[in-house]
Amino acid sequence: MTATTHRWTTPVGLHVTRRSEPLDPERAEAELARLEDALDTRRGLLLSGRVDQPGRYRPHDVGHVDPPVEVTADHESVRLRALNDRGRVLLPALAAALASHGVHLDEAAGTITAALTGQGAARPVAEEERTRRPSAFTVLRALTAALAAPDDRLWGLYGAFGYDLVLGFDPVPLHQERDPHDRTLVLHLPDRILWIDRQRGTATLDSYEFSYAGRGTEGLDRATPLAPCGPATDPAGPRDHPPGAYAELVRRAKERFRAGDLFEVVPGQSFHRRADAPPSRVFRRLRERNPAPYGLLMNLADGEHLVGASPEMFVRFDARARTVESCPISGTIARGRDPLEDAEQIRTLLGSVKEESELTMCTDVDRNDKARVCVPGSIEVLARRQIEQYSRLIHTVDHVRGRLLPDRDALDAFLTHMWAVTVTGAPKRAAVAFVEEHERSPRRWYGGAVGRIGFDGGLETALTLRTVQIRGGVATVRAGATLLFDSDPQAEEDETVLKASALLDAVENADGTAAGRSVPGRPAAARPWPAPAA
Template identity: 30%
Template sequence: MREPHVREIICLEPSALALRLKGQRHLTLLESVMRSEHLGRYSFLACNPKATLEVNAGRTFLDGVPQAGTALAVIDRLLAQNRQRHVPGLPPFQGGLAGYIAYDFGRSLEPHARIPAFAPLCPDLMLHHFDCVAGFDHMQERAWIVSETEERAEELEELLARPPRPAGSHAIPGWQSNFARADYEKAIARAIEYILAGDIFQANITQTFSAPVPEGFDPLAFYRVLRLKNPATFSAFLDYGAVQVASSSPERLLSCEEGRVEARPIKGTRRRDADPSRDASLIADLAASRKDRAENVMIVDLLRNDLSRVAKPGTVRVPVLCGLETYANVHHLVSVVTGELKDGCGMGDLIGAAFPGGSITGAPKIRAMEIIAEIEQAPRGVYCGSIGYLGFNGRSDLNIAIRTAQFSGQVARVQGGGGITARSQPPAEYEESLTKIRRVMEAFQP
C-alpha cells in the first residue's frame, strides 16, 4: 500500500486558487460553498491528471486505449491497483479518480431498458487519475497538498503561487426552453397518466433551457458568480476541454468510507421568501405536505432496494426520514439511507446499483427512465448524473448534478424539473422547475 507525500500550504479560497490554474489540463474543483462540519467541511482542487478514463459511444478508454470489460470493472481495477494509505486528520480525498458520470451512462447499466441512444452532449463518463490533490478543511482553515511524489507536490504548489489568470464575462443572454409552458404542462399530465395507469409511482420530468455561448464567456467566471448566488454543499467546476460544468448541487448521491455507505435523497421543495413570516409558512407547508412526504418516502424505498443489492443483510437503515434542510433559494425534505458493503463489493458495484440516483429518475427506476426519455426526447448529459471523487484511500463522495450548467458545442444548457406523482398539479410543477434554477439563471445576468 502506497504512502502519500503531504505538505501543508496556505489556506486560501479554493475558487480563487482555481483562477491560477486556468489553462491547466482537466481543471477540477470540488467545493463545499455552504459550509458545515458534517456536509460542507472540505473542498478539493486538482489538474494535470496522470491518466483519464472515458466512456464514449459505449466503449471505455484509458488515455485513449480501449479497455476490456465494463467501465465499472475498470474503475474497480484502478482503485485496487493504486491503493494508498489514508492519512488521518486530512481532507478525505487524497488522490484517486475524480470527474463526472453523465446521467446517460445509466443507459449502459440497464441494456434491456427501452431508452433511445440520443446524440450525446458529452462523453458518458470522464474520470481523471489525480496523483496530486490540494485539499481544504474549512473548519480548521488549513490546506494541504497530498501527492504520490514530492516533485508533483512542488509542481502544484508552484502553479498555485502564480498570479490569477484574467477572468472573462459570466453573462449569457437569449435563453430558450425546449418546452413552451403549455407543452411542459402537457408533459407533466402525460407522466401523471402513466402513474394512474400503474406503470410507475413517480417520474422526474425536466425542461432544458439553452443559449449560444457568446464570445468572451468564461465558465469559471460564471461559476464564481454561481457559488455566491447559490452556495451549496456539493458544488463543482470542471474544465475538460470540449465540456465545462458548473454545479451548485445540495444533494449527495452517495458517499463511502471503507465500506460504510450513505445516500441523501432530496424530494420535496419550497421556495425561500425574504419575509421571515412567509418563509416560516412555506416551511410549515412543506413539512405538512402529504404529497411531498410521499414523494420522498417512495425514493427512500427505491434507494433501500438499490443499496440492498450490494449491502450486507440487515445493514440498510434510514436514520433520517424527511428531514428539513434550508438552502439559499429553497427548502428541501432530505432523507438519509445508510448501509455496509458486502465483502467483495467495490465502488463499481455500488455505482452500478445506485446510479442514476432515484430522486432524479423516479420509481420503479427502469420504467421511469424509459418514460423520461419518451417525454423529454433528449439526453441530459452531466445534469442528473454525478460529480465527485473515488479515492485510492477507500473514501469516495459523489453528488447528484442538479442546479448545474453545462457548456459543450458552443451551447450553454441549464435543466430543471421535479418529481411527478399522482397528486401533482401541472401548473405548480412548471413553477417549481423555474424556482429550482432561478439562482443559476440569475448568475448569467450581467
C-alpha cells in the same frame, strides 16, 4: 509548518512518493483562486462545499488541475490517455493493471483503449450481481485495485459520470439522438491536490511523484495541453419546452400513473443562454449566492465545462467504517421574502401529504437499492424530512445509511443506486424509459454524478443537479420535478423554472458582486478560518 513525505508501492508495482505541504490561510486562499482561474483553460476539477451540517456535510475545497492521465468513456470503449510525459510514466503501470484483470487492450502512443462493445446489458445476471456486469466500471475497478493506497485520503479518480451510463445496466429503447462525440465518463488521475478543511482550519497541497519499470516523473513538467472554452454563441432558443409544454408532459405522466405503469417519475426541461462569462466567474457567482454542499467547477476539455451547486449527496462510502450513505431530496417549496415567510413556507411544506409521499417513495427505493449490497438489517434512516434551505428553495431531505457486505466495494455501492430515484422515478427502469421517450434531448451529464473514487477504498459523489453545462459557447441548465398521481401540472412546471433560476442568474450576471443572502448555518461567503486548537 513542515512538509511531510510518504512513500509506498501499489499492488501493480507503481512506486509513489507524496509530499504534503501545510498551507497557512492566506496561501491556501491564493492557491484556491489560482486553481479556479486555471480551470477556465486547463483540465481539472474543484469541489467546493459551503454547507455545515453535522454528521453529513462540512465546508471544504478539494481540487486539481493538469492531471497527467485522463480516463474517458463512450458507449463503445474506455480510453486512458497520457496528457504529458508524467502520464507516459504512469501508463505502462495502468496497462499492466488492466491486463491482469483480463481487460482486452488496444495500445497506441500515449493511449490505452478497452473495448466495451458486446459487453454488459445483453447478458442476464442475478440481481445481486447487477453491479458486477461487464462495463466501464470493470476498468475502474481494476485501476482502483492496482493503485490501492489505504492510507491516502485524497488520491484517486476525480470527475463526472454521465447519465447514459445507466443504459448499460437498465437498457431501454432509445428515442433521443446522441451526439457521437458525447462522453459518458470523464475522470482525472491527479498528481497534485489542494485540500482545504474550513471546519478545522487546515489546508494542504499534496504533490505526487511516481516511478515504474525504471522510469520516473521527478523533474518532469506538470503542464498539459490547454483546454479553453469556445466562443459564446446564441442558442437556438431559450428553452426546449415552450411555456405550457412541460405541464402537458405532467398530464401524460399522470395517465401512466393511472395505468399502473409508474408510481413517480422525474422528467426535466432545459433552458439555454449564451455563455459569455468565463466558467470561473459563473462558479464564483453561484457559490456566493447559492452555497451548497457540492459546489462544482470542472473543465472536461473538448470545449466543455460543468459549473454547479448540487444540493444532493449521491453515494458516500467510508472504507474503514464500511458504511454507505445517501441523502435523497424530494419535497420543494420557494423561499419566503423574510424569516417569517420562510417559517410559513416550511410549515406548508411539512404539512403537504403530496410532498411527504414524494420523499417516502424516494427513500423506500433508496433502501431497496442498498439492500442488494448491504448487510441485512443494517439499513437505517438516520434523519427524516429534515429541512435544508438554499437561496431560492427549501427542500425536505432524508439521510439513509447501511453497512456494505464484506465482499462488496465502493463501486458496488455506487452502481446499486444508479441513478437515484430522485432524478429518475419508480419503478426505476420504467421511469428511465419514460424520461428517454418524453424528454427532448439526451441528459448528458444531468442526473449523473460527480466526485471521487478513492484509492483508499472510499468514495464520495454528488448528483449532477443545479448544474450549468457549458458547451459550444452555450450554457444549458436542466431542471426537473418529481411527479406523482396528484401532481398539479402548472405547479410542477413552475417548480422547474424556479429550480433553474439561480443557475440562469449565475450565467447572466456572472460579473455581479452583490452577495446573496446567507442561510442560517450555511454561509454564502467562504467560511472564516478558525483559530488553531491549543
